[in-house]
Amino acid sequence: MISQASIEIGLNAAIVSVRGGQPHILVSREADQWDALPYGPFTPIDHRTLDIGLRNWVREQTGLELGYVEQLYTFGDRGRHAQPDDTGSHIVSVGYLALITEDPLEPLEGTSFARWYGFLPWEDWRNGKPSILTEEIEPRLKRWAAQMDQDDSHASVLTRPERLRICFAMDEESNWDEEKVLERYELLYEAGLAAEAKRDGHSAVKLWDDLPQLGRPMQFDHRRVLATAMSRLRGKLKYRPVIFELLPVSFTLFELQKIVEAILGHHVHKQNFRRLVENAGLVEATGDVSTQTGGRPAKLFRFRRDVLLERPSIGVKMKGG
Amino acid sequence: MISQASIEIGLNAAIVSVRGGQPHILVSREADQWDALPYGPFTPIDHRTLDIGLRNWVREQTGLELGYVEQLYTFGDRGRHAQPDDTGSHIVSVGYLALITEDPLEPLEGTSFARWYGFLPWEDWRNGKPSILTEEIEPRLKRWAAQMDQDDSHASVLTRPERLRICFAMDEESNWDEEKVLERYELLYEAGLAAEAKRDGHSAVKLWDDLPQLGRPMQFDHRRVLATAMSRLRGKLKYRPVIFELLPVSFTLFELQKIVEAILGHHVHKQNFRRLVENAGLVEATGDVSTQTGGRPAKLFRFRRDVLLERPSIGVKMKGG
C-alpha cells in the first residue's frame, strides 16, 4: 500500500584529532565487528538543522563538545549493500568532518580514537612511499587495469590505466596528489581491493583469492566518509586556517608543522614553512618559549584571530620538502 | 503514536547555462508565485544513488540530459519556515549544481531560463559596482550593524561590522571576494533584507518598512541553493577545468573569457587570460578561425581533454583587470 519505503537520515562524523604525531578519528569499536564512525539519526522534531542534530548526539554519545564542524557529502547508497528486494527503511547518510584538539577528556565507553592511517595506510608518505603500495596494491591494480571486461568499458570517460596514472601516480612522470584520497579509495573499492567490496558482493572481488587486508575496513560506507574527510581537510588546509582547530592555544612552529605534516601525509620544507606561516600573519608570538624541544628553545605562538578579518584566502599551501 | 514525523528527501538543482553573455538557471515559474528550482523527491526504490535520481527526474521534468553534475550541500531546514507544531513530513533538501552548454532544445512547458544575477544582482560587477549596493544594501546593512540587540550578541565569534567588512568589503582596504556569494546572501537574510526572511517571520524584518525588492526571491530555500552554486562554481573555476562544460566544442579565446567573466561577475585582463589558458595547456587550436568577431579573425580552440590526465590542479585563476 505504501508507494515507497520510508527514508531515514543518518549523520556520521569523522571526528579528527592529532595525538602523538598521528591523526586519529573517533570510532565505536565492538568485538567481531568492523569499526564504525559515531552515528546518529537526524530527528527534525528535536533539531532544527543537521548541524545542531550532529552536535547533540555526539555530545550524548561521546561526551565531546564539537568546535569546528563541516558538512562533507550526502550519500544515497549507504553501505552500498541495500538489496533490490530490501523492504526495510532506506538510509541516506550525511557525512561530517569535525576537528578537536588533542583532548583532555577521554571519550565514553565503547568509543576510542583510532589512527586514520590504519584505515588508509597508503596515504602516509611521511616515511617515504608506503610499502603496501609497491608490494600489494600496485601489482594488483595493474592486473585489474589490464583485464578489461565489457561490463564497464563505457563506465568512465577515462580508461583504467589513465585512472591509475591520475590517482596512484603509477608511471614515472606523475606525481602523487595528496588530495585524491577519496578517488583512490573509490578506485580500490571498484577494483575489489577493499574488504567492503567483498562484503557488498562487488563483482571485481572474484579477481583475487588471497587478498591481504589493505587497511582496516569499516562498517557501512564509513571508510568512504573517512576518505572524503581526509580529502577535504588536506585541501582546505591550503586556503583556510583550519589547522589551528587541531592545536592547543599556544604552540611552537615546529609543533604546528608536525600537525600539518600528519594531515598532509608528507614532510614539508621547514624553513619555507616558517616563512609562509609568519609572512601570512597566521600566528603571533606569545612572548614565552618552550624548552621542551631538545635544542634551542622555541618561541611559542598563538593563532592570530584577526586573520579571519583579513585576506579572503589564507592557509598553509606547501609542497613536499 | 509515531515518535517522529516522516522525512522526505528533496533534490533540487541549479542548472546553469550561459546564454548571450548572461548566466542563467533553469526555473519553474508560475503566476503569483516566486520562482523555484527544478525539484524532485528522491525515491530510493527507483534510483540507487542520489545522482541517478537527480538525472532522472530532471530528464522527465525538463527534457534535459545533464552532463556535469556536482552535489552542493544538504540543508535540514528547507525553506526555514517549518513551524514547531508542523506535523507534516519534514523535508531535507540536497542541492546540486549542473552545467550545460547554451542549449539547442528549449526546456519543457512551465520551466524557463532566468538570469542568475536577477536573483543576486549585487554579484555582477562587470559594469562596475552595482548601484543596488551603494544605494540600497550598504546603508541598511550599516544600520543593522549599528543596531545591536542582545538576541544574537553571542551568535557569532565576529561582530556585525566585522562581518560586513569581510562579506561586503564595506571599508576602504577590503576587497570584494567574489566567492563569498553564500555568506553575503546569508547575511542579507539575517539582516532581514531578503524577502524570504519576511516570509519566514524572521525578527530582523521589523527594522525595515519600505524595503524594495533586493533581487528576485525564490521559493523555499532555493535562493540559498543558488548562492551556494554560485560560490562553488566561482571557486572551482580556478582549479578545475569545469568552465568548458558551459562552452560549445569549439570557441574563440574571447568567447571563453566572456563566459568566465559572466560566472565570476567581473572582468579579467585579456592578455594575461590568454597567456594563462594557453600556457596551462587547457586548449588546442582546431585550425579554423572565426570571422564573426568584428575585427581580426580569431582562432578557434577546443578543450584539450588530456589535461584531465595531467596536472592535478588546473583552472582559470585570474583576478580582475
Next chain:
DNA sequence: CCCTATATACTCAATTAGAGTATATAGACA
C-alpha cells in the same frame, strides 16, 4: 668545552602574476 639537536635568519634562482605596450588583420566606409 665540545658535540648534538633544534630554532631561526638569510640568500638565490626559477616561476608566476599583474599590468602595460606593440603589432596584425579583418570589415566598413569615404
Next chain:
DNA sequence: TGTCTATATACTCTAATTGAGTATATAGGG
C-alpha cells in the same frame, strides 16, 4: 585605395611568490 575601427595576438617589464639551500643562534649532555 586608403583610413578608421575593432578585435586578435605577441611581447616586455616588474613585483611577488615559491622551491631549495646555506648560515648562524642557543639550549642540554657528556
